[in-house]
Amino acid sequence: MTRSPFLCLVGLLAACAALAPAAGEEAASVPAASADPLPAGTYRLDKYHASLIFRVDHLGFSYYVGRFSDFDAVLSLDPAEPSRARLDAVVRTDSLGLENPPEGFRDTLLGPEWLDAAGHPEMRFQSKRVVVSGPDTARIEGDFTFRGVTRPLTLEARFNGGYAGHPYDPNARIGFSARAVLKRSEYGMTIGLPEPPFNMGVGDAVEVLIEAEFTGPAWKGAPAPQRNNNR
Template identity: 50%
Template sequence: MFAPARPLFLAAAALLAACSPAPEVPAGEIAASAPVIPDPALANGARAGTYMLDKYHASLVFAADHLGFSNYVGQFTRFDVTLHLDPDAPQDSRVTATIDPTSLIIPTPPEGFLEELLGPQWLNTETFPEMRYESTTVTLTSPKTAKVDGTFTFLGASHPVSLDVTFNGAYEGFPPYDPNARAGFHAEGRLSRSAFGLTYGLPPEGSTMGVGDEVKFWIDAEFTGPPVEVTETETSDSPETP
């Protein structure tokens, strides 16, 4: 959701090449080819436009403290995101996301526990069947990172929530296999569940005997965007259809 960082990409590629063990070359022979370095244009060619979530390559994971002994981890498997991306003016980019809370999965739940979490004491999914996030501002913090501020609506309450976002890379399209633009991001953040009215199970003050107020979350997502524009030259070079 921000400008590509080609110098960083090239530096990383050069570093990897320098750190890689040199191939064994028989005595008297010279290596026939130079090390292969990925094309930075392929990895960082973000195109402006509207991007939709690639649900086959996306995950939303969260964690909350349990008794001070561990992080209890869960995941929502049904969510959708629309990204309006402008690499030339990243501060004008914006994102909207919706989450289906009934898609919650947790590891090896005791019998009836998942239903309890979806019930009125916790997520109350019957009354509030959707969570929603809408960005308000995007601020670059480095060539590959940004802070995204927005409003999260949960259990009927709306409060500010910030995301720390890392741009993983993009390309304008890779026809014929993937003719649409593609971009990837990692985002993470945290929120106070009590701010949204979810106070059940909170530890007594000064204690960890319960489920913590702070909820941490991580999002990894790929997006598909506008298709590659075919030039007149490319069209004329294409074989004619009989």
């Protein structure tokens, strides 16, 4: 995954800070993030720091893993009232990525019996309700549209942290991990389902794993740009 310029810079500064200082000098330090409360507003997905992975049972022997690389999301959030948050996410079906697929296998999965990327180029999730389930967890209940079928789906989400801003990052930033499980048969994808009581086939349950960072409103307390006195 490509690292953002911000994280590359912070990593460089952290490495410099770890070096022993020269005689009479103080060690460099990484500036701290803002302690201001997270602002309310619109948070947009940072695609450089997001992943969308799925896995499904294969013959009962292992889980077959794939991912989608082209997706976007917008989160409307007031941290003081998290239950009123709204999430809208869209995934390009043809952005499917696989590990070492046999020749032609990806095209098969994009075909009409599986993902049907030509007929339904996008998948979409739209939240309807957020239920706070713990100090840093919530259930995001909404509608998921896949292969032209819309059904309820719940994301089990964990808030990993955030800040209102950083000297090297002029916007608010928050991070989440989320998990959901759906039955592909409910969306008309029945090919390869095992015949009970056997497991010879591809499982019905599909587990979805999401890692995502969002950037939000500009940091009101951001340091003012320094002027060049030589000009």
